[in-house]
Amino acid sequence: MSDALVRSLTPSVLGILVRRGADFAAAEDAVQDALIEAVRVWPAELPRDPKGWLVTVAWRRFLDATRADTARRRREDRVDEEPGPGPAPTVDDTLQLYFLCAHPSLTPSSAVALTLRAVGGLTTRQIAQAYLVPEATMAQRISRAKRTVSGVRFDKAGDVATVLRVFYLVFNEGYSGDVDLAAEAIRLTRQLAAVIDHPEVAGLLALMLLHHARRAARTAPDGSLVPLAEQDRGRWDTESIAEGVEILQAALARDRLGEYQAQAAVAALHADAPIAAETDWVQIVEWYDELARLTDSPVVRLNRAVAVGEADGPRAGLAALAALDDALPRHTAVAAYLHERDGDLATAARLYAEAAQKAPNLAERDHLTRQAARLNTRQRR
Template identity: 75%
Template sequence: MDEGLVRSLTPSVIGALVRRGADFAAAEDATQEALVEALRRWPSDPPRDPTAWLVTVAWRKFLDATRAQTSRRERELRVEREPAAPVGSAHDDTLTLYFLCTHPSLTSASAVALTLRAVAGLSTRQIAEAYLVPEATMAQRISRAKRTVAGVRLDEPGDVGTVLRVLYLVFNEGFSGDVDLAAEAIRLTRQLAALVDHEEVLGLLALMLLHHARREARRTADGAVVPLAEQDRTRWDTAAIAEGVALLQSALARDRLGEYQAQAAIAALHADARTTAETDWVQIVEWYDELVSLTPNPVARLNRAVAVGEADGARAGLAALDELDPGLPRYAAVAAHLHERDGDLVTAAALYAEAARAATSAAERDHLVLQAARLNQRAAASPAP
């Protein structure tokens, strides 16, 4: 059985059951049982309409599971009175599922886990491995999330912005275990773009593609970090860059700028440059100005300080950095970079060492330690002033 096909059908089936009256948790459980049945029967007897088959079997599983409940007959009668949901309504069912899985009542972590389980069709084990937590812990998280949204009825359109934030969180998790979450986030955002005509959906998909295009060049064969300035740009995925730029242009043409479009524009300018020196840093600063006007995210202002340092010199970058909270993640690393560009090797080395102590991954820590050691050697070899 084609695993990709099954995963693509899962949200439509769950959504159809929810629309028929099943609560979310029961719908998800019944759909999983139907998938097991499909795994057993499809190899020898494939259905002509896989989605309709799964909806029928899942609904039967749901009714069997609720046979002892007094509401069972009411649900059956309602479905008998109303025409069965046509397969063509999968569009609405899938979109409903996106909104349910990213409901504001859920924490970000729960929304991400539930989206990967119900919309992406990943197993609990796969999600647990991706987040480096025990499977039992992830199962509890998903169960709590399902209970939280069990009684939710989406009487009004859901918030696309919330869905996009969850998908962006999935993308930023990258790769671990046997699941490439960055690729999975791109797949889900493509699916959302087919369901929703929204410029920020296009902007996020463009941003993901432009960042993902540089993935192969970001690490050495043994996993060491390669900074943007040192990356082999011939290893960038030019097809992904071209698609990302086209999506961005389509979004910007609507003249309704959002934060993901602004971030994608910055990524596109990096992708367009053959070298770091040829990067249009002035225009990047202008896009960062647009971005910080759209969102209060301090990370955007931190990245803006780096761009200012490239466009107007290290002193200007340090002045922009002084306006920010030194407790921000990566603040010390950015300060180290700007002090190095300003020629203060001793201060830069100390800041790289400080940033290494706060690093959240071994690869990042090793990279920062090497930067500190490199500058300490240069400072020791320099003649005293």
């Protein structure tokens, strides 16, 4: 049984413990202990009922911890020694966990950390490594998050949008260290899609699959970014694309459009073009118009200007760009690109260099610097 499969049982096991009366924070610690035990013991002998095994071990850990606590504090606890099977856990119990870990009272970083541990079943050390912070810091971030949500009632329905936002953040972080956060985000979103029927959950899953499909083509062997137009489309993962498109189509058919479905639709149109030149930019502009209506995000308006530049020519793109605040992140990079397309190489080179100075990440900065260098070299010849 693979590590991911073990971890896929995390939310339902935790849901059972909470349903039996354990408080969330203590139950979460106990499940985490049980997972570590499973990883140690299962390779030698896989239990016939893995979930039952995890519940038994986690419950025992919970009781031990509670007893130790009780002894220390010298006060009674109301936990039953040997509970009956208890009420059967429902799908809703699992779902509540997702809501709890993404609760609006948590900061984004706390929600991400708590979700990865309590729903994803990752260890604190793995989460710390993925986000490049010390394990002690991550442990504190998680226990504070647990304290923050400790007063939240477990039976109150949450907003699925908050959960999706957390998954989106995890996916967008990409991958560093041992844990593949993009793959983890896909796994979690898939798991959520199995317990809730919601077109935006499907939309986000489709969006992730369509972007994940390009992963191999997105970076050159030297680690540099390869822009979409220059990617070797033969290296795109067609299986992932097919699955993403199918999920998206089913979601769109339900006629409850949301931002993730619209973003996925843009990604699907890119995936549909065998070569960059055959991209249906007119339709992409239409989807960005939908997105702008749904989100009012500056990133969307910037991306729309790029799409307009492709659909109606660079002048039209520059006109669309002129309507936007030039302090927006990547505004300069988009301007550079559109000026290059318009044939104004000197301005483009200057703007690429300027954009590189403002780039929020190393790969993008290097990419923009290379663009400036390419144009400057060409002009010197």
